[in-house]
Amino acid sequence: MHEHTHQNAPNGEAYRKVTDDVLRPMQSYSLGWMAGVAFCAFLILVGAISEGYQLKYGMGMSGLMHPMMWAVYITNFVWWIGIAHSGTLISAFLFLFRAPFRAAFSRASEAMTLFAVMTAGLFPLIHLGRPWRAYWLMPYPNERMLWINFRSALVLDVFAVTTYFIVSTLFFWLGLIPDVAVVRDRSKGWKRTIYGLLSVGWEGRGKQWRHYWMAYSVLACLAAPLVVSVHSVVSWDFASAIVPGWHSTISAPYFVAGAILSGLAMVLTLLIPLRKNLALQEYITIDRMEQIAKLTLLMSMVVGYSYLSEHFMTLYGREPSDLADLWNKVRGTWASPFWAMNFCNVIAPLILFWRPARRNIPTLFVVSIIINIGMWLERFNIIAGSLARDYNPYAWAPTFYHFRPVEVGITLGSLGWFMFFFLLFTKFLPVLPIAELKRDILLEHREDIAIEEAHEHPRVPGGVKPAEATES
Amino acid sequence: MSELRGVVGYFDDPDALRAGIDHFNGIRGMRPEVYTPIPDMSAIYALNPSTSGVRWFSLVGGLSGIAAALAMTIWMSWDYPVIVGGKPITSLPPYLVVAFELMVLFGSIASVIGFLFMSRLPDLTPSDAYRPPMGVDRFALYLACSDETERGRAAGELLAAGATETVDIHHAGLGRLQVNQ
Numbered sequence: 001m002h003e004h005t006h007q008n009a010p011n012g013e014a015y016r017k018v019t020d021d022v023l024r025p026m027q028s029y030s031l032g033w034m035a036g037v038a039f040c041a042f043l044i045l046v047g048a049i050s051e052g053y054q055l056k057y058g059m060g061m062s063g064l065m066h067p068m069m070w071a072v073y074i075t076n077f078v079w080w081i082g083i084a085h086s087g088t089l090i091s092a093f094l095f096l097f098r099a100p101f102r103a104a105f106s107r108a109s110e111a112m113t114l115f116a117v118m119t120a121g122l123f124p125l126i127h128l129g130r131p132w133r134a135y136w137l138m139p140y141p142n143e144r145m146l147w148i149n150f151r152s153a154l155v156l157d158v159f160a161v162t163t164y165f166i167v168s169t170l171f172f173w174l175g176l177i178p179d180v181a182v183v184r185d186r187s188k189g190w191k192r193t194i195y196g197l198l199s200v201g202w203e204g205r206g207k208q209w210r211h212y213w214m215a216y217s218v219l220a221c222l223a224a225p226l227v228v229s230v231h232s233v234v235s236w237d238f239a240s241a242i243v244p245g246w247h248s249t250i251s252a253p254y255f256v257a258g259a260i261l262s263g264l265a266m267v268l269t270l271l272i273p274l275r276k277n278l279a280l281q282e283y284i285t286i287d288r289m290e291q292i293a294k295l296t297l298l299m300s301m302v303v304g305y306s307y308l309s310e311h312f313m314t315l316y317g318r319e320p321s322d323l324a325d326l327w328n329k330v331r332g333t334w335a336s337p338f339w340a341m342n343f344c345n346v347i348a349p350l351i352l353f354w355r356p357a358r359r360n361i362p363t364l365f366v367v368s369i370i371i372n373i374g375m376w377l378e379r380f381n382i383i384a385g386s387l388a389r390d391y392n393p394y395a396w397a398p399t400f401y402h403f404r405p406v407e408v409g410i411t412l413g414s415l416g417w418f419m420f421f422f423l424l425f426t427k428f429l430p431v432l433p434i435a436e437l438k439r440d441i442l443l444e445h446r447e448d449i450a451i452e453e454a455h456e457h458p459r460v461p462g463g464v465k466p467a468e469a470t471e472s
Numbered sequence: 473m474s475e476l477r478g479v480v481g482y483f484d485d486p487d488a489l490r491a492g493i494d495h496f497n498g499i500r501g502m503r504p505e506v507y508t509p510i511p512d513m514s515a516i517y518a519l520n521p522s523t524s525g526v527r528w529f530s531l532v533g534g535l536s537g538i539a540a541a542l543a544m545t546i547w548m549s550w551d552y553p554v555i556v557g558g559k560p561i562t563s564l565p566p567y568l569v570v571a572f573e574l575m576v577l578f579g580s581i582a583s584v585i586g587f588l589f590m591s592r593l594p595d596l597t598p599s600d601a602y603r604p605p606m607g608v609d610r611f612a613l614y615l616a617c618s619d620e621t622e623r624g625r626a627a628g629e630l631l632a633a634g635a636t637e638t639v640d641i642h643h644a645g646l647g648r649l650q651v652n653q
Contacts, residue, residue: 012609206506215587
């Protein structure tokens, strides 16, 4: 990627180029970007009008009806939380493992996490029907001095998602500080004030780096298990109920795997246009995309294994209500979304076994969109599909779920809401971690030197190994 | 001319900076400040090998989170004791989930506070030695000094350490969010 001699470390020019390349998109507003922002604002308006209509006329305007009292909104909540998963996962895990391809994805995926959690958080409020009562979920003595029930998975979910949002915000901001300081130094007027406040007076001094590195490492260590815990807790919203199709011990790892798959797919969906529109192909290379494609393929297979495992346990257990739920999905009124889900999440990603497909950007983009759709269908199958066949055959839903316009409008509004913030991010913040990219150039150089020395002195016992020479 | 504050020596690249730090490690009484756009931790730890104290903030924050969560859940459960699903009033398994989440939350917030406190941030008034290129592509060591004798010695040592250029730093008297050009 970067040309340099093996005699001297890359000098200022290489580092200046990285800074200029990453900050260039922040200098102008393209017509396409403005059109994108305007379109997202329109979708938000559609969502707001739909929600206003639902608030005025009540939840009967949605398709929620007994027995499917959880459907589109909770599906959207779980889908967005799942998407939010991979951002911090990619960033934190790859940081802890010192993965060399982290820098290409970390910033955009952290931003994705933040905006996806912001979007997910809207849906429990929308689903409440009376969002002004949302504070009832907070631990305060409400009716007759009664506290919230800490044994409820729904309350645990409030703690998990709130923690995830705050920690992801801190992780994102901490990563931004050195880069935003550069933007501050190049800005004037109100922009200097905002970037100056965001960078808290960062100057890149040795003492600052030392404490920064420790804080960032600790946050990565804390965020990594948090990622796993949050979606496990989301899965317990369902698993702790006795509804057939929900009540399963596999739910937590199954949900985590699905969340990672959907997050990786969304990373691809966002980065493919981003790298082209911001001319960042030199940093987000085909090799890096292929690495994400391999991870996507791996997670797709884990998800496929989870599906098989869940169905096997149903068949093996032969519990009548579980079997009724399964047959309804396999060959009943829910067969279409069930098989579409399997195709999207398990069959279609198999094309990524083929190397040319992994390295073909349009193919990756199409696969990522298919997985995004498949993961939404998966959540819809689990949530509404399972409720359609409860224990009581008298209450079974005779038909498929009826989507209503307000649900479609609110869902489109959530897509606009998410993309609106992501587009603002691409224009007002560095989309790649500049300091980390520079560090990668330096470490790459040191590794080259170490390899050269190892070749020159192959028989020196205990000679310098590349790994020892490169990592600090 | 405003008051002399010190001398900055610029180095060509991170390896030269690292060699410069090693040079000063052999001189007693001269502790330069590093300015680098790259988190080259081998160089940064060469100057100050002690581990950052931020980790103690993280530990205390995490333990506080666990304690706060257990205190909150157990006390609130006993303040209005209602048996739910035949479970004991103090049902530790679900409370441990809250404890884990608050451990992460308090630990993370404490880590960030620790970073800001230990680094003496926020500080919106730029230091006299800082220049914008130090955030982009310049690697520097700064030695504080107050008179001409010290200045001469500092500049000499910086050049001996491999600096390609030294610049005298005077008190800039900048206000908040202003930039030294």
